[in-house]
Amino acid sequence: MNDTIKLIAINDISPNPFQPRQHFNPEELEELAQSIKQNGLIQPIIVRPSSIFGYELVAGERRLRATKMAGLSNILAVIKPMTDSESMRNAIIENLQRSDLNPIEEARSYKALIDKTKMTHEDIAVAMGKSRPYISNSLRLLNLPIQLQKALEVRQITQGHARLLLSLKETEKQILWLDEIKQKQLSVHQLEKLIKHKTKTSRKRNKSIYTIEQEERISQALGLSSKISYSKSGKGQLIIQFADDEEFHRLINKIL
Template sequence: MTDQLKTVPIDLISPNPFQPRLHFNTQEIAELAQSISENGLIQPLIVRPSDIFGYELVAGERRLRAAKLAGLKEIDVLIKEMTDSDSMRQAIIENLQRSDLNPIEEAKSYKQLIERTQMTHEEIASSMGKSRPYISNSLRLLNLDYPLQEALEAGQISQGHARLLLSLDSNQEQMNWLHKITNDKLSVHQLEKALKEQKEKRSKKKRKNIFIEEQEKQLSQSLGLKVDLTYSKEAKGKLTINFSNQEDFHRLINKLL
């Protein structure tokens, strides 16, 4: 079957099940509906024959919604024979070309391609005109907890923020930093600097703990008793020597004297 351009009842067109866009701007749809009412539909929708009823939309979700809002009963379509994979790819490409998919919608689109068509990251990158690392980094955003994904979708944080938060060990820590970003209006650079300082402090503390543990071990071996050592940043601390009977106490006193 070759491509056909024809006018069909608008009610015969069902949405594309592979539509990656989850949110549509109602104001933009209303403005497009007004334009369609005044000027008609300039560009036909792309559809494919449905196995169930009528036609399935391939590309033109915004135009279809606006046309319905404008009260059109019939609409111009270009009918194409397409596989599920082709339909999905066409829907994603159309939306990506509009450049306003939010990062989570984009990542979910790539995930759909992988799960439904077994495409590799490299193949998707080539198909979409992106680099392989770009596709991989986009998919990593789906590892974020749902509240962080919501924040990214809403524009409260950027992809740069999100990638930095993914480097944190726990979901709770990610949430804590999310609150700091939104409350303190941290830029990506500021967040990167703060996380680097936090990592250095933890590393320094870990090294200090190893030193203290070694000192405790040496003192315990020397005294033959359990020793607890605490040490603060100000070089203050406390040494606790534990004994369980009078014999241990006298032996400790003799060693110290």
């Protein structure tokens, strides 16, 4: 059966169960509805015959919604026979090619392609014209706790914030920093500086006063920064930092 294009009743179209987009901007839908009223639908939607009744939407959710808002009862559609797998792939890729999917919707779309069509990160990267690391980093956002995912969906934080928070591992810390970002309107750069400072301070607190004192004594004696660390077994190491060959030779002369 070949593709056909014709006017079909909107009421005969059921939603696409694989639709990745969850958020539609009401103002943008209203603008599109007004445009359709004035100029008609320029680009047809894509549907496939339904095994139950009428048709199932494949691509064009915004256009379908806006056409309903415009008060029209029929819509121009390309009727395209396809399998469930093909329908899902088309729906997801059509949405991914738009620039206004939020990062979590985008990540869920990639995950759906992997789960349902067995595409690899590399396959998706080629299909979307992205790099493989971009796809992998996008999918990592789904490891965030639900509070952070919601904040990312509604643009309270950016992907830059989210990637920094992913590095913290502990859910409680991630949520505490989310509150900080929202309360203080922290930029990604400010958040990075604060996390580094907090981590450094926390590490110092975990050291005994004796160890800190010995680090300071060694640093003063050698005129170089030093660091003492211990493993769980009790073994330790002393790290002495030097900036160039001159400092290195001065260190050697002091030790030997």
